[in-house]
Amino acid sequence: MTAADKDTSSAADPRKVGTQLRPGLWHTINERYPGSMIRNESFEPQARLRKPLGASRLTLVSSCGVHSKTDQPLDVCHPFGEFRFMRVPSRAKHDDLIIHQLKYPHDDADLDISIIFPIERLQELVEEGRLGGLTPNFFSFIGYNMDPEKFERTVAEGIAEAVVGEERDDCALLAPA
Amino acid sequence: MSVPYLREAAAQDDLGKLVRFVRLHLGDGDEAVGKEEIDRSWAEAIKILLRDEPVDREFIVWVLETNESTLALLFFQLHFYIIRRSGRWIHDGSR
Numbered sequence: 001m002t003a004a005d006k007d008t009s010s011a012a013d014p015r016k017v018g019t020q021l022r023p024g025l026w027h028t029i030n031e032r033y034p035g036s037m038i039r040n041e042s043f044e045p046q047a048r049l050r051k052p053l054g055a056s057r058l059t060l061v062s063s064c065g066v067h068s069k070t071d072q073p074l075d076v077c078h079p080f081g082e083f084r085f086m087r088v089p090s091r092a093k094h095d096d097l098i099i100h101q102l103k104y105p106h107d108d109a110d111l112d113i114s115i116i117f118p119i120e121r122l123q124e125l126v127e128e129g130r131l132g133g134l135t136p137n138f139f140s141f142i143g144y145n146m147d148p149e150k151f152e153r154t155v156a157e158g159i160a161e162a163v164v165g166e167e168r169d170d171c172a173l174l175a176p177a
Numbered sequence: 178m179s180v181p182y183l184r185e186a187a188a189q190d191d192l193g194k195l196v197r198f199v200r201l202h203l204g205d206g207d208e209a210v211g212k213e214e215i216d217r218s219w220a221e222a223i224k225i226l227l228r229d230e231p232v233d234r235e236f237i238v239w240v241l242e243t244n245e246s247t248l249a250l251l252f253f254q255l256h257f258y259i260i261r262r263s264g265r266w267i268h269d270g271s272r
Binding site for chain 2: 075076077078079080102146147148149150
């Protein structure tokens with residue numbers, strides 16, 4: 001059993017209880033990008049699921065930068081990052097989507113988008129009745145970002161408002177890239 | 178290096194901090210690689226000009242009349258464009 005396998009359902013901060021996935025991650029980030037670390041006081045405990053997954057509508061939020069091929073790509077060249085996000089139709093298939101992103105390898109994801117953005121697996125779970133449904137749209141953004149406060153005001157709040165207001169989800173799967 | 182960190186560096190005209198950030202950004206977290214990438218993009222631009230092809234000077238004048246924020250971002254876009262077309266592409270995160 002590794003640290004990543006420990007029960008994280010409690011509201012404890014994973015950095016304090018040792019369930020952080022990559023030891024030394026915060027040191028690495030701070031060394032390369034001083035001042036860009038997420039502040040400890042910004043920690044928010046996870047909310048409890050109010051009904052069974054089989055009756056819940058789920059949304060997917062990912063920092064992988066995936067979007068529909070018909071959409072204009074996000075800006076991957078801006079030195080401070082991109083402060084917009086994309087809506088990805090939850091009915092989309094692998095062939096409808098493209099990853100437009102720098103700074104992480106996505107060769108394998110180009111062959112099977114679900115390894116980083118499990119949209120087709122979630123569609124299957126709905127068909128099998130293990131999930132109640134999916135929100136009409138999922139969400140994607142560029143993970144590289146140098147302005148956490150602006151990111152929170154724009155991307156994070158924008159997605160949160162869309163998820164709760166327009167999409168009316170019951171739960172969200174957050175998938176970092 | 179967060180944006181507040183860079184704003185402070187800019188206010189103090191701390192060239193070292195600003196240049197380090199640019200090199201880290203263009204080198205995917207490796208300052209030495211970033212420096213090499215900057216040199217390479219200029220070298221690649223020279224290679225293109227050595228073809229001595231006709232250029233659209235009206236387009237250049239039109240672009241330069243655009244606002245500075247757009248031009249500054251275009252500067253970064255051009256860097257990545259020129260590096261990509263050179264065929265030597267390190268920005269897939271596999272380094």
